[in-house]
Amino acid sequence: MSDHQIFSMAFSKIYPLYVQKAERKNRTEEEVIQIIGWLTGFSADGLTKQVDSDNDLATFFAEAPAINPNVSLIKGVVCGVRVEEVEDPLMRKIRYLDKLVDELAKGKAMEKILRS
Template identity: 75%
Template sequence: MAKHPIFTMPFSKVYPLYVQKAERKNRTKVEVDQIIFWLTGYDQAGLKQQIELENDFETFFAQAPAIHPNSSLIKGVVCGVRVEEVDDPLMQKIRYLDKLIDELAKGKSMEKILRQ
């Protein structure tokens, strides 16, 4: 079975879109980064390296230090798909990130977004 095109898309191409989406709704790049750090376990240096190396989403998540144990609490619909029902583990992680960025853009508090 062929890989989904998003798996081979460079994370560095999508990251600025996440930031733009947040900033259009008066949120910040710092908040986007905080969400990524929480979900993946990356720190600022690790995220910067992933972007500079132009790693694809598959590599980005494969090299993530630690997917947050509370990520399973992320529920809801993104792009018409319920994130908790996505079968492919990589696609589910990508959808988790999309959902968290959506929640940020919709004005949710960071405490709620980070499932605290």
């Protein structure tokens, strides 16, 4: 695993940014929680514990109960990078999360975001 600076960033610092991005576009924190839960398997309580624990992103994803098997359906560009082409597994998970929150902020329906 390469040593990207983002891997050591605290999830508790990034989570509020996801919520703010969603809320600026008239979406809710509950929808952000639903998206993160779909991707990682964390319950709302489990997610709260992760935010409170101040774990870094590497630990957050390492402790995720179960990455959704449908993540391969997440395609597209985030931060100028195609998520499906990211080679580092941890960076790909981070980009998946970024992409899902971007889709939420762009007004996409939850059914489509969650690949239902």
